[in-house]
Amino acid sequence: MKIKQFIPVLAFWALGSSAAYATTVGFSQVGSESGWRTSFSEAVKAEAKERGIDLKFSDAQQKQENQIKAVRSFIAQGVDAIIVAPVVETGWTPVLKEAKRARIPVVIVDRNIKVSNDNLYLTRIASDFREEGVKIANWLMDTTQGNCRIAELQGTVGATAAIDRAAGFNDVIANYPNATIVRSQTGEFTRAKGKEVMESFLKSQPADEPFCAVWSHNDEMALGAVQAIKEAGLKPGIDILVVAVDGVPDYFKAMAEGDTNATVELSPYLGAPSFDVIEKYLAGDKNIPKLISTTGDVFTQATAAEEYKKRANR
Ligand code: AHR
Numbered sequence: 145m146k147i148k149q150f151i152p153v154l155a156f157w158a159l160g161s162s163a164a165y166a167t168t169v170g171f172s173q174v175g176s177e178s179g180w181r182t183s184f185s186e187a188v189k190a191e192a193k194e195r196g197i198d199l200k201f202s203d204a205q206q207k208q209e210n211q212i213k214a215v216r217s218f219i220a221q222g223v224d225a226i227i228v229a230p231v232v233e234t235g236w237t238p239v240l241k242e243a244k245r246a247r248i249p250v251v252i253v254d255r256n257i258k259v260s261n262d263n264l265y266l267t268r269i270a271s272d273f274r275e276e277g278v279k280i281a282n283w284l285m286d287t288t289q290g291n292c293r294i295a296e297l298q299g300t301v302g303a304t305a306a307i308d309r310a311a312g313f314n315d316v317i318a319n320y321p322n323a324t325i326v327r328s329q330t331g332e333f334t335r336a337k338g339k340e341v342m343e344s345f346l347k348s349q350p351a352d353e354p355f356c357a358v359w360s361h362n363d364e365m366a367l368g369a370v371q372a373i374k375e376a377g378l379k380p381g382i383d384i385l386v387v388a389v390d391g392v393p394d395y396f397k398a399m400a401e402g403d404t405n406a407t408v409e410l411s412p413y414l415g416a417p418s419f420d421v422i423e424k425y426l427a428g429d430k431n432i433p434k435l436i437s438t439t440g441d442v443f444t445q446a447t448a449a450e451e452y453k454k455r456a457n458r
Contacts (some may be wrong), residue, residue: 277312
């Protein structure tokens with residue numbers, strides 16, 4: 145080949161080879177049911193952009209079937225890695241076997257999965273949801289001296305965040321004979337459903353047996369419950385204590401205003417650890433721990449205003 149002809153070929157090869165090095169990651173997200181979830185999606189997108197990762201984002205709208213379709217489509221596109229934030233725990237084995245056959249590593253983020261063999265995924269990056277339930281229950285039992293009639297707003301049925309938070313909370317209150325969950329229903333982790341369920345709890349609760357607290361599996365439903373309590377002519381945060389998990393800015397604002405009482409922070413910054421582990425693995429490091437844990441503290445009205453300021457400016 146003459147030199148003149150060779151130059152464009154060389155340029156094409158150089159461009160093509162640099163494009164081939166951009167890591168492509170498919171991310172199947174639960175949906176956008178809560179402020180926490182939206183922050184989590186934004187954090188992953190921002191982190192991918194910063195690292196020059198080509199992110200294929202799919203919002204499952206809280207439906208596992210959409211997640212399974214998304215994972216299959218990522219496999220068909222030949223991505224380098226897949227991140228799954230699963231809606232529910234069960235039903236993942238077949239599609240993860242397909243990813244395994246295609247030699248695509250899968251990182252599970254946030255909620256857990258139950259699979260026939262844990263070699264079907266590379267690692268899980270998550271908080272200890274049971275511990276969150278324990279922490280918030282301890283706060284509530286300390287605050288009420290263990291005397292409390294509790295209304296529980298559960299998260300999505302079958303989701304680890306609902307199952308484990310409930311288990312941790314229930315284990316603690318089992319030690320307090322005068323603490324009881326008197327009403328419990330799913331609010332599907334959304335503000336609208338949290339409000340609707342709380343309205344029905346308030347309507348059907350006998351006047352001489354008032355609730356002492358709402359225990360909500362996430363901040364978003366708790367904020368819906370706050371509206372329902374106000375509309376029923378009661379004072380959230382005083383007449384009915386409000387406790388939850390997440391630590392989203394809106395909840396800190398409500399806490400600073402006295403409408404909510406406590407929350408356990410759940411970090412939404414899960415993009416960086418996910419991409420760290422994927423990059424390590426793709427670079428040949430096969431020594432990846434099966435669980436990478438994040439933790440969060442209990443926050444109360446005492447520091448809510450300053451914490452809100454910090455979060456609102458992020
Ligand atoms: O799985 C984590 C939970 O999912 C968060 O607490 C909640 O806000 C979200 O919907």
